[in-house]
Amino acid sequence: MADIAGKNGQREEFRVVGKPNKPGILSYAQASGVAKFGADYTAPDMLHAKFLRSPYAHAKINSINTEKAWRVPGVVDIVLWDDPDLMGLGGMPFGPPKSYLGNVAHQENQEVGAIVVAESEDACEEALRALEVDWEVLPFIVDLREGGTNPDLPVIRSPEDEGGGDMFGGRPSRPKEGNWSFTDKIEGDMAAGEAAADYVIEYDTNMPIFASLIPNATGSIAWWFDDPYHGPGKSLHIEGAVQRRGNIAQMYHVSNEKCVQEGLFHGGKYCDWSLRKSQEITPLLAKRTGRPVRCVNTREETFDFLMNQRLCHLRIGFTKEGLITFIDDQSIADGGRPGNSSFGTTGDMGYGPYYTLKCENISQRYKVVDTNTGMMYTSGQHCPFNWDTLTMGIHIIAEKLGMYPIDVARLNLHGPTSQKDTDRVPSFEYCLEEGKKLADWHWHPNRAKRLPDGRLHGASFRYQMCPRHAFSGYDCKLELRNGVVHLPTQGPCTGIYAVEANAMTVAEELGLEYEDISVDFDYRETFTPVGGGSDGTTASSWAMKECANILKEKILESAIRAANNPPPPSMFGGFGGGPKKENPLKGHTPDELDMIGGMVCLKSDPSQGMPLKQATSENLFATYSGRPPASLWSLGMGKMLDTMNTAYCEVAVDEDTGEVEILKLTVVADPGKVMRLTSLESQIDQVMFFSQGCQLLEEYVYDQHTGVRLNANMIDYKKPTPMDVPSVNRKFLESRAGNAAYGANGISHSLCNTHLIIIAIYNATGVWVDPPATPDKVLKALGKI
């Protein structure tokens, strides 16, 4: 739904919004190394804390003897799981209080049983080694395939270990069986779909684990201090729990006013907003010791999932023309350890690619397996996960029928309004047209093309609808103070350049430059530009646009007041001044004014005006609370299509070495409206970087005998380096069809994929390779080793 309800949503001329190379508000702090992240903070007389972590994939602590640990020099406090201070901490207000820490670990390296506080990190670690822990090693599952197919495995989770669910739903639809939960979502008439099919294909897809998304080691430092200005009792200062100050305040029963957090920076908060224990525990430890306490995870302790593993088995029926008649998706999803986000399992099954098809016979039957692999917090970058299973199906159908995959996609994609709509989606058609040109798209059947150097050539294509669920409201405030427009916000700064888009929008609406807007960071402010979904940033800009127009009205009214009733000349005002120039706004009405080029001027003659600073001396406030209309996508849960993205990949595969080279990545996307060009381009680079990593390099390995993670570090878990990544050809369409500011809707992680490159390898070689397609796997798939 285009931005029709908002002010100037249909604006045609843009001076500021969409322009490139506008430095981020805090970029200079980041580049200069003066930006402080949670792990950077220290305080005088600071103590350090470390959690005991499980060496086993699944184990229970029966007892801990702390005697030797207490003798380690520098140890100040040892807190065990059954300490009264931990009972009920951070828990729900109902039910019997549980220990914040617990004595059962459901994953190797999980915090469990004890916390040590000491004068140094070294002393913490020495004391942890000195703890005499009576471990009871329990059965574990880290092999999803085994866990999802063997009903005779020991049950690894008791009912009291179950997580409390999360915001993404994914409620079981059948009783739990051992380690398995079930969620079924069946629509349409599957039998009719089967009957209508001329062909049925079956294939398996392995969506691998993708991990270690957060660049900075998560952690915090906290202390308590006297603060009589905000009521009785100590106030809490915490750094490192960025944008979660309110949660910390709630956890420790202090008011928001008595909880201070100045830090703005947190790396890689790309849809992972959950706090880690190292970010939550320091206030308690500071209270117990009376000193500041710092607790920071190591990299090995920050290897959480961006995406859980999912094993998909697909059956797709289609006609001889290529029209899909039914989709039967039977997935085994890794439920991870207790508390794992259901977004990683079934939370995305209510929308996604299947609903972009004319075919209405869709069965999704997911088995969610309790495992001891790890934890996915909040949501992930690759969403919805089954987008790639459909993309694979489109390419398999194309291969079977001798069609172009793009034609198969076009045939099956429904129109903008519903699954019954047979019209073309304009955004899709544009993206295809431009994408084929930019990618120099020449499709060929599998194994049909060799490059001059003898390597096999492969290509792939993927369309993608941006999932959007920005239902968040925004509480915006703008202030004109001494002639300068201030945009106060609590931040944060996490890498998405959200407040920059806000500032550009305000500048656009007020006839100012981006640099004119003073973005004031203050943890006490209510406005945060971050919202849910890919459209969050642009949705906050929509709200800020409304706020800017309210401020504009006030400025124009104020300017008229000042023009018609100028303050009397002061006794000091006349020196050297001569006769004052007549105010050109005098005698006009606010409706006759505009703000252009930093001036308040007449609409009819913009040369007649005054600089903003002179037009009014009043301090003015504007507030706006609200959110844009819901996106078409969210209204239709994927069944209504407005904006679209397409990606294209070409690879070369060396049959002798198994090496895969990405020759070209191309993205043509429709963000609705480009808000901030430079970072939008970078987002495309980022999602392709993610995609490349999980398809060619990144693999999370467990010791199947012990359940221990073998490569939770940055040497053995390979992220792409600058030498690995190809440049990405990109082009943007501005259909203005999104629901947020000026018809924008963002793109964010929606273009991340797990199989674009894998499909290109399939096109090159004719065989499927499980990601990551490392040379050994390619050679194995080719039958060469």
Next chain:
Amino acid sequence: MEEKKASVGARVTQEAAAGQAAAAINSMPAALTTFRCPLDGRVFASYADLVDHYNAEHPDSVVPITVNLTINGKNCEILLEPHWTLKQALQFKLGLTGAKHMCDRGACGSCTVIMDGRPILSCQILAAECEGFAIQTVEGIAADPKWKPLIDAYCKWDAMQCGYCTPGFLVTAKCLLDRNPHPTETEIKKALSGNICICGTYPRHSQAILEAAEIIGKEGN
């Protein structure tokens, strides 16, 4: 602990960031005036007193050592345990947080600093080994007007998203430009290949460094 009034901040300009970097450098302690026992927090007036304290109270523990470092052109005396890395010394003894803790095993480049003209990983070198060498951190680069074009270009091209790894990249880039004022894109990629950005900003670094090289070259002429 006493609480200072919480500060609020606005847009950070190049001048402000450079000023903060310079202030951080100026705040580094030049010489030790007290000697704090890292095991129990007791403070002594001399190093000899601290050693006596160790002999009496912590006979099984390794006695801290004093190390003289030259950081960003400033001589600093610090007290630390012999196994401490330069990264730890920079953050916990000198208050410089531009070198970032990410992988802690020499795989990501986020803690890169320059030692006698070469980029090194501060998480992989003992602080005690750095005596006698000139160390430059990102704060030193940011405070030096000569490198303003590099910082400007990084900001202009969004060569950062979350910004955590950015100082490590920038230090490596400066080191590259020191020895190769006009690098090609391939040379830039090679130079930066030891730096990992989890946000995937790599193409932006090349753009920024190429632009900065051109500007610095013109200014030099």
